[in-house]
Amino acid sequence: MTIKRTYSILRIFLPLVLTLILAGCSGEKPKEPQSSPAKPDMRSIPVFSGARAFEHLVKQVSFGPRNPNSKGHSACLNYLEQTLRASTSDVQLQPFSVAGYNETLALTNIIAKFNPEATSRVLLCAHWDTRPRADQDTNISRRNEPILGANDGASGVAVLLEIASLLKQLSPQIGVDIVLFDGEDYGTEGDLSKYFLGAKFFAANKPPAYNPRFGILLDMVGDKFLELPKERHSTAFAPDIVNLVWSKAKELGYSQFVDELGEEINDDHVPLSEAGIKTIDIIDFNYPDPTHRFWHTHQDVPENCSAESLEAVGAVLTHIIYNQLP
Numbered sequence: 001m002t003i004k005r006t007y008s009i010l011r012i013f014l015p016l017v018l019t020l021i022l023a024g025c026s027g028e029k030p031k032e033p034q035s036s037p038a039k040p041d042m043r044s045i046p047v048f049s050g051a052r053a054f055e056h057l058v059k060q061v062s063f064g065p066r067n068p069n070s071k072g073h074s075a076c077l078n079y080l081e082q083t084l085r086a087s088t089s090d091v092q093l094q095p096f097s098v099a100g101y102n103e104t105l106a107l108t109n110i111i112a113k114f115n116p117e118a119t120s121r122v123l124l125c126a127h128w129d130t131r132p133r134a135d136q137d138t139n140i141s142r143r144n145e146p147i148l149g150a151n152d153g154a155s156g157v158a159v160l161l162e163i164a165s166l167l168k169q170l171s172p173q174i175g176v177d178i179v180l181f182d183g184e185d186y187g188t189e190g191d192l193s194k195y196f197l198g199a200k201f202f203a204a205n206k207p208p209a210y211n212p213r214f215g216i217l218l219d220m221v222g223d224k225f226l227e228l229p230k231e232r233h234s235t236a237f238a239p240d241i242v243n244l245v246w247s248k249a250k251e252l253g254y255s256q257f258v259d260e261l262g263e264e265i266n267d268d269h270v271p272l273s274e275a276g277i278k279t280i281d282i283i284d285f286n287y288p289d290p291t292h293r294f295w296h297t298h299q300d301v302p303e304n305c306s307a308e309s310l311e312a313v314g315a316v317l318t319h320i321i322y323n324q325l326p
């Protein structure tokens with residue numbers, strides 16, 4: 001994704017203080033409410049495992065960088081397809097090609113449907129490709145090398161793979177589509193024409209009758225010091241869905257979801273929302289914090305991510321899905 005807004009001093013230091021506070025109590029896991037007699041739905045919601053999601057993150061990184069046309073890219077595509085097929089028989093690959101800078105990119109979106117017959121549907125998505133260059137790395141000599149993308153790429157996908165296994169365990173009351181986008185992070189900084197390639201292709205080719213209630217995009221949700229303010233495009237596109245997610249997080253006690261307005265970030269949710277699928281982006285751009293940067297560097301590795309962070313996001317999302325009524 002790319003970032004548009006510049007930081008104010010307050011924005012830099014306030015999140016830092018919050019991050020330090022969070023870091024100070026990182027040994028405590030968010031707790032589910034102990035007694036909930038008035039909430040019969042709670043009993044029928046499967047438990048999201050951050051540990052299993054983290055295994056999916058590590059597995060993706062084990063293929064190496066997954067930038068378009070690389071060896072890791074095709075190996076990971078195969079893994080993602082097989083893993084989703086274990087959870088649903090309705091998995092479609094959506095291949096397409098796009099002109100890159102000095103190459104033709106062979107790209108593939110992966111679409112996994114649950115309850116394919118249901119007319120009321122929700123879209124969950126993340127990008128599975130990783131950036132072909134570490135253009136933010138402090139080591140200038142390594143900026144042209146592709147990154148591992150443990151957080152920027154693997155984290156959102158990892159959460160969705162775990163959710164897919166839960167959807168197999170217990171069918172939701174609505175239809176759910178998990179879409180893994182390719183080619184999100186290819187463009188050089190500032191060149192938006194070469195970003196969000198998979199989401200743009202998906203949006204341009206969606207059948208007119210495909211109109212999910214809303215979409216939720218996950219990007220950079222694995223940061224060990226996870227802090228999720230409300231992304232600004234999301235609050236413009238779908239304020240009701242932002243409130244649904246953040247209030248569910250609050251109800252469940254996941255303090256990683258911060259009740260404040262964050263940056264405006266260009267990501268896959270923009271082309272989706274422009275195509276009529278109102279989509280929010282759950283993203284922690286400050287990785288690991290506002291004054292340090294692992295984003296688009298060779299520091300974007302599993303050691304800087306955590307199962308707890310994936311679990312916070314996955315648990316909230318799981319509750320949202322299973323509470324949706326037809």
Ligand SMILES: [Zn+2]
Pocket residue numbers: 001131152185296
């Ligand atoms: Zn990125």
